[in-house]
Amino acid sequence: MDSxxxxxxxxxxxxxxxxxSGCSTSAATVNVSAGAGLTEAMSEINLLYKYQQPDVxxxxxxxxxxxxxxxxxxxxxxxxxxxxxSKHMDMLQAKHLIIENTRRDLLFNKVVLIVxxxxxxGISGFKDxxxxxxxxxxxxxxxxVPVGMYAQEIFMEYGIMDALKSRLVLAGTVxxxxxxxxxxxxxxxxxxxxxxxxxxxxxxxxxxxDFINSKVVYPVAIIDTGKDRTAAADYQEFxxxxxxxxxxxxxxxxxxxx
Amino acid sequence: xxxxxxxxLYISLSTVFTATVIxxxxxxxxxxxxxxxxxxxxxxxxxxxxxxxxxxxxxVGLGLLMLFGKHGPVGQMLLLLGATVxxxxxxxxxxxxxxxxxxxxxxxxxxxxxxxxxxxxxxxTLGANEWRVFWSVTLPLAWPGVAAGAVLAFAxxxxxxxxxxxxxxxxxxxxxxxxxAIYFAVQDGDMNQALVLVVIVLFIVFASLGALAYxxxxxxxxxxx
Numbered sequence: 001m002d003s004x005x006x007x008x009x010x011x012x013x014x015x016x017x018x019x020x021s022g023c024s025t026s027a028a029t030v031n032v033s034a035g036a037g038l039t040e041a042m043s044e045i046n047l048l049y050k051y052q053q054p055d056v057x058x059x060x061x062x063x064x065x066x067x068x069x070x071x072x073x074x075x076x077x078x079x080x081x082x083x084x085x086s087k088h089m090d091m092l093q094a095k096h097l098i099i100e101n102t103r104r105d106l107l108f109n110k111v112v113l114i115v116x117x118x119x120x121x122g123i124s125g126f127k128d129x130x131x132x133x134x135x136x137x138x139x140x141x142x143x144x145v146p147v148g149m150y151a152q153e154i155f156m157e158y159g160i161m162d163a164l165k166s167r168l169v170l171a172g173t174v175x176x177x178x179x180x181x182x183x184x185x186x187x188x189x190x191x192x193x194x195x196x197x198x199x200x201x202x203x204x205x206x207x208x209x210d211f212i213n214s215k216v217v218y219p220v221a222i223i224d225t226g227k228d229r230t231a232a233a234d235y236q237e238f239x240x241x242x243x244x245x246x247x248x249x250x251x252x253x254x255x256x257x258x
Numbered sequence: 259x260x261x262x263x264x265x266x267l268y269i270s271l272s273t274v275f276t277a278t279v280i281x282x283x284x285x286x287x288x289x290x291x292x293x294x295x296x297x298x299x300x301x302x303x304x305x306x307x308x309x310x311x312x313x314x315x316x317x318v319g320l321g322l323l324m325l326f327g328k329h330g331p332v333g334q335m336l337l338l339l340g341a342t343v344x345x346x347x348x349x350x351x352x353x354x355x356x357x358x359x360x361x362x363x364x365x366x367x368x369x370x371x372x373x374x375x376x377x378x379x380x381x382x383t384l385g386a387n388e389w390r391v392f393w394s395v396t397l398p399l400a401w402p403g404v405a406a407g408a409v410l411a412f413a414x415x416x417x418x419x420x421x422x423x424x425x426x427x428x429x430x431x432x433x434x435x436x437x438x439a440i441y442f443a444v445q446d447g448d449m450n451q452a453l454v455l456v457v458i459v460l461f462i463v464f465a466s467l468g469a470l471a472y473x474x475x476x477x478x479x480x481x482x483x
Contacts, residue, residue, distance in 0.1 A: 070447050136345050141428065143446035169345045169427040172445065180427070184328040185344045 027055040028231040031077045033068040034060060035084040035146065035218070036173035037195045041251040042082070045244045049235065056231055064173045066144025072097055072223060079226035080236055082106065082218055084174075084192070085146030089219045098221040099229075106239060107218035108254040110193040111150045111208035116184040117201045123188055125206045126154055130163045138180040138189035141170040147177070150216065151190035154208050178202065192216070194252040217256070263454055265431045266439035269350065270416060271462075273435055277354035277415040282408050285362030290392065292363075293370035311360035315420030318357060322425045326352070349426035350433050354415035362411040369403025370396060409470045416462065 034042050039062045046058045061068065061078070065088040072078045072092060081098065083089045092098050115123050121133050129137050140148025148170065155161040169186055171177045174195050181189040182201045189202075196204050207213070220239060222232045238244055245255040288307060292300070310318050326343045327333045336343060343349050373396050381391045397404065419437040426433035428442055436455050443452040 064445070066447070067445050070445065073447075135342065138427075141442055141445065143448070144442075166429075166432065169429050170442070171428070172442075180345075183323075185323075185342075 028228045029057045029059060030079050030228065030231050030235045031226070032058060032060045032080045032082070032235070033072065033076075033078045033223075034062055034082040035065050035068075036062045036175045037084060037147070037192050038062065038082060038218075039175070040198065041194075041248055041253065045239070045247050048243060048247070049238050052238070053234070056235070058235065064140065064145040066141075066146075067172070070144075072225075075225070077227070078223045079228065079232040080220065080239075081223055082220050082239075083146070084109070084216070084218050085149060086215075086217060086219055087149065088146065089221060092221075092223075097224050099224050100221075102233070102236065103219055103221040104236075104240070105217045105256050106220045107248055108213075108256060109216045109218070109252075110213045111147060111154070111190060111216060112193050112196050112204045113188060113190055113206040113208075114178075114181050114196050114202040115188045115205050116181055117203055118184065119187065119203065121187055123205055126158050127160060129167075129188060130160050134187045135167060136169055136186040137164060137167050138169045138171055138177045138186040140174055140177055140190075141172060145171065145174060145177075147174045147190060147192055147195075150208065150212055154190070154212055157209065157212075197252045218253075261431075262451060263458065266434050266436045266455060267458055269347070269432070269434060270436040273347070273350040273354055274412060274415045276351045277358055278408060278412045280351070280355050281359045281362040281411045281415070285359055285407060285411065286366050286397075286404065288363050289366035289370055290396070293367050307363050308360045310356050311364075315357060315418070316424065319353065319421035319424030322353060322356065322421060326425065344425060345427040345429060345433065347426070347432060350422050350435055353421040353425045354418045357418050357421055358411040358415040361414050362407040365407025365410060366400065366404045369400035369407075372403070373399045405470065409466065412466060413463065416459070 032042065032046070042060055042062070046060055049056070049058055059077075061071075061076075063071070065083045065085055068078070068081065068083070069088045069091055072081060073095065081089070081092065089098065089103065093100060093103070113123070113126055113129075115121070121128075121131070123129065123131070123134065128134070139151040140146070142148040142152040152161065155164055169180060171180060174191050177189045177191050178195050178199055180186045181191075182199050188205075193204070196202055220236060222229060222236060226232050245258055248255050249258070292304060292307070295303075323344065324330050325332050326336070326349070328337065328342070328344070333343065343352065377399070378391050378395055381395045386394065417437060418435075419441065422433075422435060423438055423441070426438075428434055428438055430439075434442070436459055440452050440455045440459075443449070443455065
């Protein structure tokens with residue numbers, strides 16, 4: 001074959017592929033925006049949901065809650081929002097971007113201090129982070145990552161925020177904090193209990209004080225600008241089912257009302 | 259309040275300046291050597307030197323992280339000396355230098371290859387040693403290309419984001435360069451800060467392009483007269 005025709009043919013085939021990728025035939029789509037720490041649990045729950053509702057396509061978007069909030073405010077496709085902090089949900093509520101009576105608390109969690117599995121610095125509590133041997137501590141960016149916000153509150157409570165400031169590496173998601181600690185590139189990090197449990201290479205050395213942990217709830221709400229509210233409501237209902245609850249519990253989350 | 263704008267500016271400028279100086283000399287050295295090298299490995303070495311330009315910055319960042327991380331070969335060696343590179347200011351310089359180097363190298367090499375070897379040989383017959391030939395004949399003749407390479411390297415270093423974030427992380431006041439600070443300002447919904455930083459970047463870029471135009475014409479005339 002003439003090589004020129006081969007080129008035309010491949011361009012044509014590429015175009016067909018691109019066009020077809022746009023023509024999915026699902027009856028309904030639910031776009032779920034969830035905190036990065038929910039990646040594994042939500043992926044499994046979405047599989048279960050798919051089994052129950054084969055016609056509904058669930059598209060999941062995982063990122064820091066603050067990032068998701070920004071995306072929703074800027075019109076990104078989102079029908080259901082699961083936030084690891086009340087704050088980011090409150091901000092959307094204040095802008096009337098969620099349907100208020102659909103907001104419900106789904107999960108609770110704990111904040112923990114972790115160190116690399118092979119750490120020899122003897123860190124056993126938050127106050128030890130000010131020690132001379134500790135060079136770098138990773139937390140989520142407090143503005144956009146809920147667990148970073150909680151970490152900042154803990155440091156303030158213990159009065160060690162100023163001492164730590166120049167050691168803090170701010171990460172874009174909780175999973176990035178986990179990765180920094182796993183790779184030993186930082187000496188310690190603050191994550192949720194559920195994140196720490198996903199990695200065999202980190203050790204939990206301290207729990208956050210109770211007044212912090214009691215604040216850690218995950219509200220869920222349907223987004224006002226979403227396309228298909230019926231599908232979104234059905235999906236939200238499924239999140240509160242006992243089937244989904246068992247999955248959340250398997251990954252270490254506390255399910256409210258169970 | 260000024261600190262939130264001035265600290266990324268200061269970090270970016272010190273990082274970019276250091277990275278540009280390093281790429282300037284290493285780029286020229288590599289270019290000069292490769293311009294005359296005719297061995298079998300020519301294309302291979304050339305490819306390696308240009309690689310950071312064609313690879314996605316995240317790939318460069320991951321490579322650097324694996325090299326300089328606590329468990330990486332270079333990281334382990336540095337640890338013996340009591341130093342860590344990851345999440346520190348030198349990491350911003352390393353990331354910027356690595357991604358900017360190919361631009362300096364490619365432009366300088368192209369410029370050196372354009373220099374007539376007979377002119378260099380003429381200088382040699384007049385008794386100039388290799389060092390003198392390079393500084394008095396080759397480099398002045400190749401200057402426009404070399405200067406363009408330096409400016410492109412500067413611009414690339416200033417814009418470096420992906421590899422920097424992976425290797426240096428986000429430590430406000432320490433490793434938060436302007437591009438990284440803009441990214442986090444947008445993540446945090448702080449549009450005002452992002453926009454001020456964008457204006458600062460535009461200012462630096464236009465100033466350096468203006469400086470280049472001036473610098474290049476001046477030097478070039480001095481050589482040709």
